[in-house]
Amino acid sequence: MDCLFCKIIEGSIPSNKVFENENIVAFHDIQPAAPIHVLIIPKVHIASMNEVSPENMPIIAEIHQVAQKLAVDLGIAESGFRLINNCGRDGEQTVHHIHFHLLGGAKLGALTGISNSHQ
Ligand code: AMP
Numbered sequence: 001m002d003c004l005f006c007k008i009i010e011g012s013i014p015s016n017k018v019f020e021n022e023n024i025v026a027f028h029d030i031q032p033a034a035p036i037h038v039l040i041i042p043k044v045h046i047a048s049m050n051e052v053s054p055e056n057m058p059i060i061a062e063i064h065q066v067a068q069k070l071a072v073d074l075g076i077a078e079s080g081f082r083l084i085n086n087c088g089r090d091g092e093q094t095v096h097h098i099h100f101h102l103l104g105g106a107k108l109g110a111l112t113g114i115s116n117s118h119q
Pocket residue numbers: 004013015028029030031032039085086092093094095096
């Protein structure tokens with residue numbers, strides 16, 4: 001499958017991993033938007049939140065468990081963080097393998113709403 005994150009999972013594209021188990025991989029975002037910016041992804045290819053089925057919903061719960069652990073490991077549990085999923089065109093999802101952004105390490109700006117480029 002021609003999917004960037006599947007290639008990161010199989011190792012044919014390098015990444016700076018911070019966590020891996022049988023279901024999940026987490027690695028540093030290549031273009032960090034905050035001092036800590038990690039992407040948490042399932043090993044199974046799910047295109048977006050729209051494609052999450054009842055059968056693979058447990059993986060979404062496990063991703064939240066991993067986010068909680070990584071926040072502690074990366075030293076941002078106490079100071080706080082955001083866990084963000086962008087879905088589809090209006091969510092500005094650019095990689096179509098579901099992923100959750102874990103952001104922290106500085107006071108984050110207000111959540112942005114409608115962008116100027118919105119068509
Ligand atoms: P999204 O806009 O929610 O689809 O997020 C995709 C994220 O993937 C962006 O924050 C990119 O910076 C990040 N990204 C793209 N290519 C890579 C890569 N090779 N390694 C790590 N992160 C990447």
